[in-house]
Amino acid sequence: MNGNTGIIIDVNLSEGFIDRLAPPEEWYLRYVGGSGLAAKFFWERGDFDADPLAPEAMLLFMNGPFAGLKLSGTSRSSVAGRSPLTGHWGDSSCGGYFAPELRYAGYDGIVITGRADKPSLILIEDDRISIEDASDFWGRGIEEVNRSLKERYGKNHRTLVIGPAGENLVKYAAILNEGHHAFGRAGFGAVMGSKNLKAIVVRATRKEMSLADPDRFAELRGDLNLRIKEALASSVMRENGTAANLEGGAFAGDVPIRNFTSNSWEEMGEALAGSTLTEKYLTRRWQCAYCTIRCKRVVEVPDGPFAIPEGPGPEYETIVSFGALIGSMDLAAACKAGRVCNDFGLDTISAGGSIAWAMEAFERGDLTSKDTGGVELRWGDMETVVETVLRALAFRKGKLGELLAEGSVAAARKIGKDSLAYTCQSKGLEAPMHDPRGGGHGLALTYAMSPRGACHVADPMLFIEMGACYYPEIGLEYELEPKTDEYKPESAVISVALGAIENSACFCQFADREVTIPDWVELFNTVAGYDWDADEMMRSGRRVFHLKRLINYRFGLTAADDALTPRMLEPARDGEPEGVEINFSGMKARFYALMGMDPEKGIALPETLEQHGMTEESSRSW
Amino acid sequence: MRITVKPAGIIKRFFAEQEMDVAPGLTSRALIVQLQIPAELKMISLVNGKTRRLDDPLEEGDEVRLVTLLTGG
Numbered sequence: 001m002n003g004n005t006g007i008i009i010d011v012n013l014s015e016g017f018i019d020r021l022a023p024p025e026e027w028y029l030r031y032v033g034g035s036g037l038a039a040k041f042f043w044e045r046g047d048f049d050a051d052p053l054a055p056e057a058m059l060l061f062m063n064g065p066f067a068g069l070k071l072s073g074t075s076r077s078s079v080a081g082r083s084p085l086t087g088h089w090g091d092s093s094c095g096g097y098f099a100p101e102l103r104y105a106g107y108d109g110i111v112i113t114g115r116a117d118k119p120s121l122i123l124i125e126d127d128r129i130s131i132e133d134a135s136d137f138w139g140r141g142i143e144e145v146n147r148s149l150k151e152r153y154g155k156n157h158r159t160l161v162i163g164p165a166g167e168n169l170v171k172y173a174a175i176l177n178e179g180h181h182a183f184g185r186a187g188f189g190a191v192m193g194s195k196n197l198k199a200i201v202v203r204a205t206r207k208e209m210s211l212a213d214p215d216r217f218a219e220l221r222g223d224l225n226l227r228i229k230e231a232l233a234s235s236v237m238r239e240n241g242t243a244a245n246l247e248g249g250a251f252a253g254d255v256p257i258r259n260f261t262s263n264s265w266e267e268m269g270e271a272l273a274g275s276t277l278t279e280k281y282l283t284r285r286w287q288c289a290y291c292t293i294r295c296k297r298v299v300e301v302p303d304g305p306f307a308i309p310e311g312p313g314p315e316y317e318t319i320v321s322f323g324a325l326i327g328s329m330d331l332a333a334a335c336k337a338g339r340v341c342n343d344f345g346l347d348t349i350s351a352g353g354s355i356a357w358a359m360e361a362f363e364r365g366d367l368t369s370k371d372t373g374g375v376e377l378r379w380g381d382m383e384t385v386v387e388t389v390l391r392a393l394a395f396r397k398g399k400l401g402e403l404l405a406e407g408s409v410a411a412a413r414k415i416g417k418d419s420l421a422y423t424c425q426s427k428g429l430e431a432p433m434h435d436p437r438g439g440g441h442g443l444a445l446t447y448a449m450s451p452r453g454a455c456h457v458a459d460p461m462l463f464i465e466m467g468a469c470y471y472p473e474i475g476l477e478y479e480l481e482p483k484t485d486e487y488k489p490e491s492a493v494i495s496v497a498l499g500a501i502e503n504s505a506c507f508c509q510f511a512d513r514e515v516t517i518p519d520w521v522e523l524f525n526t527v528a529g530y531d532w533d534a535d536e537m538m539r540s541g542r543r544v545f546h547l548k549r550l551i552n553y554r555f556g557l558t559a560a561d562d563a564l565t566p567r568m569l570e571p572a573r574d575g576e577p578e579g580v581e582i583n584f585s586g587m588k589a590r591f592y593a594l595m596g597m598d599p600e601k602g603i604a605l606p607e608t609l610e611q612h613g614m615t616e617e618s619s620r621s622w
Numbered sequence: 623m624r625i626t627v628k629p630a631g632i633i634k635r636f637f638a639e640q641e642m643d644v645a646p647g648l649t650s651r652a653l654i655v656q657l658q659i660p661a662e663l664k665m666i667s668l669v670n671g672k673t674r675r676l677d678d679p680l681e682e683g684d685e686v687r688l689v690t691l692l693t694g695g
Contacts, residue, residue: 232660232662232663233692236632236692237694241694242694243694244632244692244694245631245632245690245691245692245693245694246631246693246694247630247631248630248631248632248633248689248690248691248692248693249631249691249693250630250631251630251631251668251687251689252666252668252673252689252691254691254693269630269631273631274694275634295694315694316693316694317694434693439691439693462693465691466664466690466691466692466693467663467664467691468664468692481675482666482691483673510694576668576671576672
């Protein structure tokens with residue numbers, strides 16, 4: 001096989017069973033890799049009745065075909081399965097250093113079921129795969145365990161580690177690579193915890209790969225790496241990180257403030273901006289393997305109440321989740337909160353989103369200190385967040401920890417009082433830090449259509465609305481006004497297919513903005529020999545999107561779940577988008593029609609599935 | 623006519639906040655060209671705090687904040 005290795009590691013932790021699977025080559029051709037191939041695996045072999053935290057639940061790590069090829073932006077992989085946070089399909093993408101190493105070791109992915117009888121880790125060294133005792137790591141933070149694993153096995157062994165949050169089955173627990181890069185969303189750290197799996201460690205001593213057309217690929221890679229490096233967006237992010245333009249977003253109303261109750265806070269933009277982070281706390285720039293963008297940050301907060309030693313710095317999402325969203329513009333506090341979340345293994349978006357909801361509930365009196373075990377939750381009180389709330393969450397300590405460790409939807413259902421209306425989520429996944437009312441109305445549509453729940457990276461709508469995408473070969477040549485519904489469903493049908501390709505190929509959305517459609521097709525053809533044209537590639541993208549939706553349908557989701565909460569759709573209260581309403585239902589209906597989907601069931605119609613060669617999937621769904 | 627132009631976020635790298643004398647009826651699109659902001663950035667023009675279409679003419683005394691949504695995630 002070209003591109004991919006064709007081999008997936010199959011581990012059952014209950015039985016201590018390790019095998020190697022060779023999936024049909026057709027699965028790769030039709031579902032690409034990453035979260036798409038994971039969805040196909042789950043569809044074929046997953047236990048749809050199993051609780052996400054039961055031993056039978058399937059946990060999948062999956063590379064894309066470009067892993068390890070030294071092309072900027074392709075050192076990512078996906079984790080996937082049934083999300084313990086949402087109860088339906090979930091996937092999460094992570095950069096860093098794990099994907100290339102797994103590829104060099106000879107594998108495209110790892111499929112894990114069962115539950116080890118004691119804390120364990122999976123060790124992969126080329127052809128040797130073993131399950132090792134990890135009892136001495138249990139209960140310890142990610143930073144320390146990552147360091148200890150490298151001392152034990154070697155500094156070039158690459159790690160995936162969960163923290164106390166994963167062990168304690170916090171529903172939005174993360175998995176970290178090298179203690180810095182996170183599979184953040186949808187709670188797969190808890191799935192690892194439920195399996196008594198503290199870590200996965202991989203090391204390869206070879207780098208052989210078979211490509212369909214290595215010479216042409218090398219030429220294309222050289223060209224793309226240079227274009228990616230020299231792009232204006234790359235230079236901006238290299239200089240000031242992913243929060244480089246936070247201030248621009250704040251003026252436009254894109255940055256959510258105090259649980260999406262406000263879109264206006266003039267001083268906040270500069271206080272939390274990437275340039276401020278550079279000036280005050282940056283010590284080094286960092287990158288995923290082989291990436292020329294270098295958007296990652298290493299920071300130190302030398303003094304003050306939120307002092308932290310040199311180490312991983314926050315991304316845009318973390319800065320806003322632990323900044324504007326909870327009423328703070330203290331950048332040092334956001335750095336510290338991000339560091340604590342990394343060590344405990346918490347998704348910063350769902351943690352920030354759940355805390356923001358709780359702060360509003362407290363302000364309204366829907367949540368009282370009786371419910372929180374005496375903890376007062378106030379907007380912008382970062383000392384309480386960092387010193388008390390995050391620890392309570394990760395260790396499920398006290399009433400507050402137990403309440404918020406389940407995520408904002410479960411917490412709202414528990415306290416009632418119509419507090420579900422002011423959660424900010426779709427399908428149970430807390431929304432990321434772009435408010436569609438100020439950022440772009442198309443994002444409201446794609447948040448709702450994303451199979452895993454509210455997500456800004458399931459597809460590139462965020463970038464499409466900001467004018468960063470022009471793909472005439474696939475019909476995307478609209479000049480969009482972000483804050484209208486004009487051409488948004490038409491753009492979204494292209495976006496969801498392209499997003500499925502990006503997340504199946506495991507290509508970073510910052511890097512692949514420089515990749516044209518002809519480049520994409522040539523990459524697949526020179527690496528994996530798919531012999532695709534643009535139409536066939538997009539058909540694969542739509543196929544992946546439809547399959548994830550079919551999985552969700554089997555979990556009981558319908559079109560009614562393709563929704564945003566009342567809070568996210570109410571007219572903005574202030575700032576630039578004040579008074580503006582999003583035509584959500586109109587966009588949604590048009591999207592289903594254009595995609596050939598059933599407007600009640602929320603899945604593709606039989607004829608649409610037929611057009612995508614999904615006859616078997618259709619017969620199991622209709 | 624006289625207007626005030628203000629950059630936000632990464633647009634600060636292209637010009638500083640300033641008052642400008644510009645031709646009557648100048649549009650935001652023409653202003654963006656005049657300020658030599660790269661064409662690859664999709665710009666939003668906030669005129670007195672509200673998004674205005676790029677081809678709408680500006681008026682005497684307007685405060686124009688130029689923003690792009692290029693953003694992280």
